[in-house]
Amino acid sequence: MSSIKQFQVTFDCAEPExxxxxxxxxxxxxxxxxxxxxPSGIGPRLFFQRVPEGKVVKNRLHLDVRVGIGLxxxxxxxxxxxxxxxxxxxxxxxxxxxxxxxxxxxxxxxQDVEGNEFCLD
Numbered sequence: 454m455s456s457i458k459q460f461q462v463t464f465d466c467a468e469p470e471x472x473x474x475x476x477x478x479x480x481x482x483x484x485x486x487x488x489x490x491x492p493s494g495i496g497p498r499l500f501f502q503r504v505p506e507g508k509v510v511k512n513r514l515h516l517d518v519r520v521g522i523g524l525x526x527x528x529x530x531x532x533x534x535x536x537x538x539x540x541x542x543x544x545x546x547x548x549x550x551x552x553x554x555x556x557x558x559x560x561x562x563x564q565d566v567e568g569n570e571f572c573l574d
Contacts, residue, residue: 461488461498462516465508466567469501475566476501478543479518508568517560517574525558533561533573540573 466472469487476482476499482489489499520536521529530550537547540563548562548570561573 459497461500463500463502464569465504466501466569467503467507468567469503472565472567472569473499473501475543475545479540479545479565479571512570515569516571518571520573521558521560526553529553530559533559536573537561537563 464472464476473484473487473489477484477489480489480491480496480499482496482499483492485498487501491497518536521532524532530552533550537545541547544566546564546568548564550561551557551559553559558574563571563573565571
């Protein structure tokens with residue numbers, strides 16, 4: 454029995470090219486057709502496929518973009534806010550900041566250019 458060594462994350466979307474370019478900017482990936490690839494070869498490939506229906510409910514799966522690793526408190530929030538500002542310029546929407554609660558550190562909930570939720574973590 455072999456183990457899975459690689460995986461691809463697939464997004465259903467109305468405008469694959471637009472969503473792909475957004476996520477390439479977010480992650481520093483390279484644009485490749487209807488996908489994005491990690492130039493280091495470490496991260497998963499992202500693929501964007503056109504579907505006729507729009508998003509109508511909350512995602513059942515989302516990406517956490519790890520921008521605050523090792524940071525806590527206000528230093529972490531500042532890093533999240535700075536990345537939020539950068540991504541809003543590319544069409545992201547800020548949803549809400551979830552402050553540290555003693556169990557989880559702060560994270561910032563956002564939406565991509567088609568309304569898919571993701572977190573700055």
